[in-house]
Amino acid sequence: MLSAGTRRSVTGAHLGPGPFLPAAIRRQMAAKRQHEKVAFGVLWLLALLLLVPLVGIVGYLVVGGLPAISWEFLTQGPKDMMRSGGIFPAIAGTLLLVLGSSLVAVPLGVAGGLYLSEYARPTLFTRLVRLAVVNLAGVPSVVYGLFGLSLFVFFLKMGVSVMAGSLTLGLMVLPVVIAATEEAARNVPQSHRHASLALGATKWHTVRHVVLPGAMPGILTGIILAVSRAAGETAPIMFTAAAFFLPRLPQSPFDPVMALPYHLYVLSTEVAQADPKVRLGTALVLVTLVLASNLVAIILRSRMRARLGGGGV
C-alpha cells in the first residue's frame, strides 16, 4: 500500500508543497466523496418524500372537491338530506367551537404555563402538575369526548351544546397551550428578567412586561396548533356539541351546532348515495381553514419577531 504510493510520489508532487498523498489514500478520499454524494442524495430524496403526502392530500381534495365549491355551497344550509346544498352551518359551527375552546384554553393555558415557568418552585406538587399536563396531552380524544359527555352534558346539564363542546375541546388542547407557553417563557433570557428586577420592577411586572412579550411568538404558535387541532377533531364533539343535521345557526350557547369534521363523518358513513363532490368539498374547506390559520400564525409570528428586533441574543 505504501510502496504503491511511494512510486507515484513524483507525479503527485506538483499538487502541493505538503507531503504527497499515497494513491491508496487518494482512492479512499475519492470514495469518501462518493459516499458523501450518495448520502446527500438520499437525504434530499427523503426530504422530498415529506412533501408527497401533503401535496397528495391537498391535490386530491382540490381536484375532487373544487367543483363542489360555490358561493351557495359556502353560504347555504344542506338540502335534500345533505346530498346537496351548502355547508354554511357546519363552517359557522366549527368557527364557534374554535372560538369557544380558545376562550377556555388560552387564558388557562397561558396562565398555567407562566406559573410553571416563572413561579413554581421545584416541589412535589409542581412535578405532579407537570406530569398531569404531559399525560393529559396523551389522552385519546374520544376519551375527552366521553368525559365531556358525562361532566358537561349530563352532570352540569348543559346538554349537547356549543358550550359543552367548547369546554371539552378547550380541555383537550389545554396541555398544548400550557407546554408551548412554558417552553416559550423559559426561552426568554434570564438576563432580561434580571435587568427588569434590577430596575426596581416587581416580579409580576417582569412577567407581564418582559417575559410575556418575549414569549409571545412561541405562545402564539402553541395557540394556533391548539386551534388547528380543535378545528379538526371529531370525537370530542361527537357526543358533546355536534348535531347530525341542523340547517340553522345556534341561537344560544346551549344549542347544538353542526361542525365540519363531524359533518364529514356523517356524509361519509350515514348518507346513502352522497355525492363524493360534496364530501371532498367539505374536506377541502376544513383543510383550507386549518392551513389558513397556520399561515396566519406564521405571518404573525415573523412580524412579531421582526418587531422585537435583532432576532436573538
Next chain:
Amino acid sequence: MSRDPSSEAAEAASLQVTPAGPHPTPRPAPPKVVVRPRPEPGRTPRRAPAPEAAAEIKIRTEALSVWYGSMPAIKDVTISFERNRITALIGPSGCGKSTFLRALNRMNEVIPGTRTKGRVFLDGKDIYAPGVDPVEVRRRVGMVFQRPNPFPFSIFDNVAYGPRRHGVTSTSELYAIVERSLKEAALWDEVSDRLRSPALNLSGGQQQRLCIARALAVRPEVLLMDEPASALDPVATGRIEDLMNELKKNYTIIIVTHNMQQAGRVSDRTGFFLHGELVEYGPTEEMFTRPKDPRTEAYITGRFG
C-alpha cells in the same frame, strides 16, 4: 515596594498602546508593572485626589457574608463606599466580587439557593432589615450587567421601562426622562433620530450605554457596574470610562472589573477581593503603588489571576 517614578512613567507609557491591539479583549497580557491612569488628550481629566476624611459614606456593609448553598462566596466583608466616588472592586475570577456587588441591591435573592448574612446600610438604613422592600432597594441602587442586556424593545421603550413600572404614564414626561437619561449616558446624539428602532440593532458599546441610560432613568442613587466593559472593544470601553467620570458627579459608582488598567484609570478607591474576603481597601493610587498586603501586590503585578 517603592519604585523609581521616571521608570514607572516610561513603563506606563509603553503600556498605553496595548489596549488598541488587534485583539478585541480589553485585557492585555498580564501587566508587569503597576499601571497608572493614562493621560489622554480629549478625556476628562482625572479627579482630584480625594481628601480622606471629608467624604460622606453612601453605602456600607457590616460583616456581610453570602453563601451559595453551603459554599461561602463572601466572608465577613466590612467596607464603606463614599458618595460621588468611583470604587473599583478587583480580584481574580471566582473571588466573589460580583456576588458582593449583587448583595448591595439584594439581587442575590433572585438566584435560588443564595443566603445572605450581615448588614448593608444605604444612607444609614439597613436594606436587609425586616420590612424593607427589595424592589425599593433596587430602584435606589441600580445595576449595569457584564453583558449588555437591552430588552428586545425599541430604544425608547428600553429607557422608559423603569419609569413606566414606577407609574409614569404621561408621554411627554416619559420623553423628557428618556432624553435626559440618554444624554447622561452619552448616547443621545447617536440615537435621537431613531428612538423607535429596535435596541438590538445598536452596536455592543451603544447597547451597554443604553443599559446605563435605562438604569439612570429611575434616578438611582448608587450605580453598581459588574464588569460593564468586559464584552466591549477598547474604543467602546474608553467611552464607558469617560462616561463614568461624568456620572460620578451625581451618582455613587461601584464597579467590578477584571481589568486592572481600568481600575487604575477610573477609580478613586480600590478594594481587592480574594477567596471571598476583602484583602485590602484604600485609595487607588496607594493600592497600585504601595500595596500593603503581599497578596495584593502579587495580584496587581500579575503573578496570579
